[in-house]
Amino acid sequence: MRLGIIGVGDFGTRHAAIAAALPEIELVAVADRDERRRRLVAERLGVAACLDAQNLLEQHSLDGVVIATPLSQHMRDISTALSAGVHLLVEKPVVAAGAEIDQLECLPRAQRMRIVPAHVSRFLPAVAVLRERLANQRVRTVRAIRVVPAERLDLHGADHPAMVAMVHDLDLVRAFVGETLGHVSSVQRWTDDTRPHPQIVMAHLGFDDGVIASVENHWTLPHARQYIDSRIEIVTERETAHLTLPSNAVRIVTARGDYLPDTELEGSVAGLPVGALATQLRHFAQCVITGRDPSVVTLDDALWSVRVAAEIASQSPQP
Numbered sequence: 001m002r003l004g005i006i007g008v009g010d011f012g013t014r015h016a017a018i019a020a021a022l023p024e025i026e027l028v029a030v031a032d033r034d035e036r037r038r039r040l041v042a043e044r045l046g047v048a049a050c051l052d053a054q055n056l057l058e059q060h061s062l063d064g065v066v067i068a069t070p071l072s073q074h075m076r077d078i079s080t081a082l083s084a085g086v087h088l089l090v091e092k093p094v095v096a097a098g099a100e101i102d103q104l105e106c107l108p109r110a111q112r113m114r115i116v117p118a119h120v121s122r123f124l125p126a127v128a129v130l131r132e133r134l135a136n137q138r139v140r141t142v143r144a145i146r147v148v149p150a151e152r153l154d155l156h157g158a159d160h161p162a163m164v165a166m167v168h169d170l171d172l173v174r175a176f177v178g179e180t181l182g183h184v185s186s187v188q189r190w191t192d193d194t195r196p197h198p199q200i201v202m203a204h205l206g207f208d209d210g211v212i213a214s215v216e217n218h219w220t221l222p223h224a225r226q227y228i229d230s231r232i233e234i235v236t237e238r239e240t241a242h243l244t245l246p247s248n249a250v251r252i253v254t255a256r257g258d259y260l261p262d263t264e265l266e267g268s269v270a271g272l273p274v275g276a277l278a279t280q281l282r283h284f285a286q287c288v289i290t291g292r293d294p295s296v297v298t299l300d301d302a303l304w305s306v307r308v309a310a311e312i313a314s315q316s317p318q319p
Helices: 010-021 035-045 053-059 071-084 099-105 125-134 150-156 166-176 276-290 299-314
Strands: 002-006 026-031 048-050 064-067 087-091 115-118 139-149 181-189 200-207 212-221 229-236 240-245 252-254 257-259 267-269 272-274
Touching (some): 002 010, 010 064, 010 276, 035 048, 053 064, 064 071, 071 087, 099 299, 125 229, 125 240, 139 166, 166 200, 181 299
Parallel strands (some): 002 064
Antiparallel strands (some): 267 272
């Protein structure tokens, strides 16, 4: 599959490096409005550098693109890629709420099936095992807690936490609870009142069949020696399942404290990328190559998460 990356910031750079090393993908070019950034990534990986999505798709024949631009640019880049007839892997959240959701829902089915949401948590092996195990059980409650390093607010603090990290947890709720959502409420607090959005968000979701989900995000981890500290608990009629990320499979003790590398998200063995990001790209490539519809996560799943996240963000009080 011939692939282009649109946006080479934090996650776009990761996508590009992984795609360049996967045997089923030919990374052709990267695009970014920041000239220094796009040239740096392009030269490192030996691919072409382009200004933006339009420039990328006019200059190169591609099968698919990864859209990893800022959220405010997603809808424009999605429209450009769909018009060019390519397949899309779109970083979360796929779009902002409101009219942009309506635009995607009105697309013909053939175009909707070309959009794969980059909800990477679903590509974690542990999540896949739990989904298979609990597929035929009635879920009673879900509780998800995610603690993010406070220093990452400098990178993501312009957006409400519900539209950033919490989208992952809302999508996991969606993965295990397929019922109709009845109501959403939240409690939100600031730990840094110089920021535009709260750093602590605790949301409660009630479903029509009686399932209750609690989703908490805390942007308060005082160090970045681990990417996140995340836990999810799922209680069914027969079993209780626990998942922790990172899994603590590797713990390195240093003079500055313990370091926990996130081996589940990305890594490599003998130069071959492994981890959820690589699995997600390989799944996307297989959808493009074989023509099959996305099966791990759908556009409908992604739009559900955006709607819920937007509702939570709208409940944010003033600092």
